[in-house]
Amino acid sequence: MANSMKSNNAAIVAIQQMLQERILAEPALAIKLANPNKSLENAINYLCHEIQKSGVCVVDDQTVLSILLHFYDEDSIEDGGTPINCNIVVSKPELTEEDKDELKEQAMEQYKQEQLRELRRQSAPKVQPKPTTTAPKAGAEINVQPNLFDF
Incomplete structure (x- = not known):
């Protein structure tokens, strides 16, 4: 889980911020979040498993918060088992x-x-290439045909 979570740092920060804002609104929640048997990694793993079970790919903030709070509320809930390799994207x-x-x-x-x-x-003046005369190459024979009418 640690490897897959590194790529989701923005999501982890957003989840932590969401939980902290909820703690400010509901201070009793801090006790549930401090449960030594529960960790943020386990909560995120549970979140990924629940979203996978639902069959949807996109969920809103309130759904995420509800799943996380359910995880912290219930002592009997495990983190969902093996970590899921998934990417969590945070909308702006x-x-x-x-x-x-x-x-x-x-x-x-x-x-x-x-x-x-x-x-x-x-509007810039176009650069005209300088006309160049081509001289015969050194050592090349000049192909001249005699003409009877040249004087």
């Missing part, structure tokens, strides 16, 4: 209107810069 929160406006401004500025570069490229 919705953007605020200020964030959206800022991203829109950045995109507009980037677009303006790209358009300016394109205009400059198009």
